[in-house]
Amino acid sequence: MTDQPAVRDNTDKHRFEIDLGDGDFAIAEYRLHGDDILFTHTLVPETHEGQGLGTALIKAALASARKRGLKVHPHCKFFAAYMKEHADVQDLLTPEWRAKLGVE
Template identity: 35%
Template sequence: MGHRVVDNPERSRFEIFEGVSEGVSEDASEDGNAGGELAGFAEYHLSEGEIAFIHTEIDSRFEGRGLAGALARAALDAARERGLAVLPYCPFIRGWIGKHPEYTELVPAGRRARFGLA
């Protein structure tokens, strides 16, 4: 069993599901039905050319499995693919970017200092 991250634009969040059967794609599904059990989410606000991450939460039953990091990576990869600038208001996403400098470029250079990423 594994995990899967999907974008749920109706709820303005990326969701991570645990317990997804082997062979099920980890790509976002159009209907938001990922299979498995909802383990957490990263809320965002989308505006012209930007995605602001505002809150990330993992259910306590799923803590310690690396799901928050997998969720952050998938959400940031999706933002990169869509050409969106990232505004990491969420402390978890901001900290994760700080530990993975290859994602710093997603935050506009003029705004990095505000997020402690200069």
């Protein structure tokens, strides 16, 4: 995908989302807990896989967490894998998650 899709934070549904224009959404669900954000589930409809939508959701969600001063709990395996591989976002991890992911 050459253009970055529009990602919005749907605070009513507690998710970052991309409207795919066909009635479907790619989503990254979260829960807020004090100064922490817990990313719990990411879903890209099968018909839209392989277009970089999951990565776009993760990047937007982590940028939002950084802007808001939130620490991240990547319960979603996609968030955890992304954060483990990208040192530039590892400072957002809670100490517990830094240890879990081995990014001390």
